[in-house]
Amino acid sequence: MAITEPIIVSKSLPTIHLDLLRAENDMESKKLLSACRIQGFFYLDLTSDSEICKLWEGMVARMKDYFEQPLEVKMQDSRGSHNYGYIPVGTEPGPKPETKDGYETLKFSRREFLKGSADLTTAVRSEADYFFSFIMHAHTITFMILERLSTQLGLTGSSRFEADHADPGPSLSTLVLLHYPKHNNATALTNVGHLKHTDISTLTFLLAKQWGLQFLSPETNRWEFLEPRPGHAIINVGNFLRFRSGGEMASIVHRVIPLKERQDEDRYSIVYLLRTNDDASFNDPTGKKWTAKEWHDYKYEVFQSPTTLDAKGQILTAMMEENDKMVVREGITSE
Template identity: 45%
Template sequence: MGAQPSDQGQVPLLEAPLTVIDWGRLRSNETQEGKKLLEACEGQGFFYLDLSCDESFLQDWKAVLAFMNRYFHLELSAKMKDDRKSDTHGYEPVATSTGAVNSLPDYYESLKEASRDELLGNTSALAPDVRDNHALFLRFCSTAHKVFMTILRQLDDYLGLDDQSKLVRFHREDRESLTTLSMFRYPKQESLDMGVGHNKHTDIGTLTFLLCEQWGLQVLSKDPVGWRYVAPKSNHAVINVGDTLRFLSGNRFRSAVHRVIPTRGLQHEDRYSIAYFLRAENDIQFTDSTGRQVSAKTWHDEKFNVFRETHEEQEKLPILTGGMERMESLVV
């Protein structure tokens, strides 16, 4: 159980009952951890991953946070030099998309480090500050990627998939994908005039590896039904299923709807989160939530476009939330 915010008073926050999986046991192929993984992907679609066994990665986590603290406190004009008008790399200022409250935009800024392909190649598409810390980010992403490949292999084994249907086959390292690392800052705010939080959505890709030490993330829980906070846990990542994994599994796995919203109306401190998004090869085909056959890249591009639509337009199509609300008749 994560500690409640110190200034929350006597009002308890409703927490999501998420499974905790031990990374050391999972990578050692312990049967019990594999079963817990399968059940978590079929159930809430969210789970904690205990990283306590990997001290070097925890140190890299601290180093990335230190980088974020430096970078996001630069003058806006300096950060805008990294604006690539891209969904996969570069800087993006606050109030770019719709937010967690109707009629208001979001209230976070982000630095998308670049696609994994660009990071591996150390290309000029990387922001200069990222290139200056290339070894750190390469180590960080390599560990997150190793976690994901282990998870996919475990799921392949439990599902008994043939060679052509194995999940790892859709994530070959020699094929182009939009796998990326993104860093987010939700700035301390004095009023709601500029926006609030991060709008409800399901993630685009296969799996998300999320690190955050502060409250704000909520998942639309299946049992019990309703919005529940994902409590921050020391030395733990939060892993969640994305749309692509749900589609590739024939809807067996659940891509849960989630959002970021301040616990007390306003963001009373800077909130930092780090997300490594595993995405399938660009040309992989699947049946989406509207029944169409689309490629992983098409789904990615279309969904990012919907993020920038008005709340009214978003409600008309089952894209932003991956069709999950309609499929499960969840009330938000």
Template identity: 40%
Template sequence: MAISTEIPQTVQWQGKKVPVYPMETIDFSRLLSQEPAELERLVRCCQDEGYFYLDLQNIDGRRMLDDQQETLKLMHRFFESPLEAKNEFGLVSPHLGYEPVGSRTGVLANTKDGYEMIKVSRDEIQKSSPHIPAVIKNSPDIKVLENAIAGSNIVTKAILSGLSTGLGLTGASRFENSHRNDRPSTSTLAMMHYIPSDPAKDHNIGHQKHTDISSLTLLFSEQWGLQIRPPGAREFGFVEPRPGTAVVNVGDSLRFASGHTMQSCIHRVVPLDPLEHRYSIAYFLRAENATMFTDSEGRHITAGQWHDEKFFAFTSPPELQALAPSSMILGGMTEEDDEVAPVAAAPAPVTVNGLKETAVGA
């Protein structure tokens, strides 16, 4: 499946028209049924582009959409709490705990990130007393988190299984056999709140460009802000939020496990509406910590080691990021020459298909 050259719409951002890139849609119900044509499309999406929409509107996927709405309610309660309540345990480990705004590098030069995040790992939620701030540790909230993590794990495992079958993998070589539920991993549910920010004057802006550490990322967001850079593209473009769907992208671990035949999706998050609070939910399915693969530097490395090294790079200042292997932040993916977007003096109106909108989001 070649990269589409058709750009059906654009969005005005930072004084220029930015493309809204098209995405293939995979039907979750057909994926569960292992329909050959759907599996073929799934494999092509992962090998050619590294991302796709997952349609969850059928009866098999609707529960995940319900879980998303319940998780959003929990997130509003959590992020509206005082900082000391949110930061009760701090960052327990790279895949568990709270990160305040400004913990990482921002999307624009000389900025820090513009989001706060609470992470709950799959391994942790199964413990009798998980390290979760008390403000969301009551019984109803625990059940919301359990449902969201369990449902996301089922969905991403179904995708892995479909990829294994579509590629003709058997036995121990199937991808899901390095993602077993009873083995330690850093699989994590991350809930993110992006604060209102204006690139023309603020110093906490978005989420820097990167590829994910994960094998697969299952992302829910009802609001604009996610940008991707398809293989061979010269610029970032927006992803349209579509009701009833999640965005799925390939991460580094699956790229490595596939012998570097799958594309790890380069993406970032920018503030489209400078007055908007933006919320997103991401489940990162990651390989068992002891899984061995060969990274883009030719090193034989475990999934756990890759996770820790890349997390350190993520949270390091730009001068330390520059000392990391060139393949670390982008997982070995290459880019054409960057086009640096100018910083607009004032927020520009959002335009979709030529129509000005006063607000962008679902």
């Protein structure tokens, strides 16, 4: 399938209102459950929360300042970690043949937030309180979404989704700041986008003002762009919620590519990955048992070397896609 054509914009995603979820509105919670079961993605209207919207603006400003620094300065924050520190462009394969990924990242582990520390360069430490404030808000919102889903399904006690996300954990929940640099028209496209995958998360909370996110629609079996909307987050179901729900929640394959062949503007996205506690266990669709940390660590290895570790694409997509078509979600158990 061509990477840049056709441009199809999804019309199927529902919008869930944060204020109604907070008020425990039953109809809105039912809409939430339906979205997680069917589309696996939804818009979350944040306009009732001026604080998170203000944080969004401040985060983007701080991201621009950070990523505009010379590479050698940013590399001082490299920690060789999947959850903490700086990672340059081109670390993983890209979505097009013979390309590498087209983004650089700065990551913050929620464990650092709980410790109240940021073991990074002065430029980051001086803004640590701001980044940690965002983590607190995003974590509270995603945790509350889990609570609403548990209630709608009638789950109780340790069977509730949020039960294996309780502090002190530990978990690998992470804030990821991504910058997709604008392409120089004079250079070859060797770094572009983000290869197709499903998320190593329970829920993913995404803020982005620029186009680029596509999902493989479970309703049309085609790649569709998701429109970035002011004042709205895009939330999607990750692997852990799919496994934990016995396959009832849809963790959908997605990727990031430019609308056109080249990235014609700098793209900044803010992602909070809510993850279950490290020792939570589940069975994948093949029946193999994993802990959350085992799945997290192995899948990140696959991201860096998919052709050798995951030739059939089963780990990257968590058995959700085959030959660019969604597979039936069945046969998953959790414990």
